[in-house]
Amino acid sequence: xxxxxxxxxxxxxxxxxxxxxxxxxxxxxxxxxxxxxxxxxxxxxxxxxxxxxxxxxxxxxxxxxxxxxxxxxxxxxxxxxxxxxxxxxxxxxxxxxxxxxxxxxxxxxxxxxxxxxxxxxxxxxxxxxxxxxxxxxxxxxxxxxxxxxxxxxxxxxxxxxxxxxxxxxxxxxxxxxxx
Ligand code: IMP
Ligand code: MG
Numbered sequence: 001x002x003x004x005x006x007x008x009x010x011x012x013x014x015x016x017x018x019x020x021x022x023x024x025x026x027x028x029x030x031x032x033x034x035x036x037x038x039x040x041x042x043x044x045x046x047x048x049x050x051x052x053x054x055x056x057x058x059x060x061x062x063x064x065x066x067x068x069x070x071x072x073x074x075x076x077x078x079x080x081x082x083x084x085x086x087x088x089x090x091x092x093x094x095x096x097x098x099x100x101x102x103x104x105x106x107x108x109x110x111x112x113x114x115x116x117x118x119x120x121x122x123x124x125x126x127x128x129x130x131x132x133x134x135x136x137x138x139x140x141x142x143x144x145x146x147x148x149x150x151x152x153x154x155x156x157x158x159x160x161x162x163x164x165x166x167x168x169x170x171x172x173x174x175x176x177x178x179x
Contacts (some may be wrong), residue, residue, distance in 0.1 A: 003164065006171035010153055011129075011146060013168050019145040020048070023126060024055035026143055027096065030124075031058055036094040039086065041111070042066045043165065044100030047157035048128045048145075052098065060096075063088050069107050078136075080110040091119035100157050101129040101148070105139035112139075129153065129170070152178070 002009060040049040042064050066084035095115055102108055108125055115123045126143035133150045154160050155167030160178060
């Protein structure tokens with residue numbers, strides 16, 4: 001049953017599985033000869049990354065970062081803070097960032113620059129969702145699961161005020177919840 005605070009389901013469980021399989025195949029081809037690090041941005045990426053990493057049949061390591069550009073609302077503040085850095089050194093590493101959604105692009109623009117400054121050999125971006133209409137800074141998204149209209153979505157890792165991350169689908173949150 002759909003959660004009562006969900007207006008409509010945007011990406012079903014079945015569709016999510018297909019998206020993850022297709023992204024994993026592309027990653028397998030591109031990283032076939034590389035020992036890379038899959039870096040998840042917490043917390044939004046955890047459900048997506050857990051599913052994705054199981055489907056990528058290569059040798060790689062994982063690490064996590066926490067960055068924040070949002071308060072508890074639905075709008076990016078624009079200022080990105082690094083709340084948790086990598087445990088490994090990114091120097092000379094091929095890094096694949098796994099993110100739940102790209103919105104303004106501020107978070108990933110900041111993270112990419114930061115990792116390149118610290119000597120990463122390459123930084124690529126794999127995002128489950130992209131809201132291209134909302135972009136404020138230019139950003140190359142290397143792997144994109146699905147494009148999303150300009151609506152606030154939750155589920156499959158994505159939250160509103162830290163809730164709804166456990167929904168197995170992606171849905172549009174009822175406006176009455178945050179209005
Ligand atoms: P950006 O820095 O503006 O690109 O924002 C990226 C971050 O904002 C994502 O990692 C999410 O945590 C959050 N975000 C953006 N749009 C949504 C949404 O529709 N639902 C939930 N979180 C979102
Ligand atoms: Mg996030």
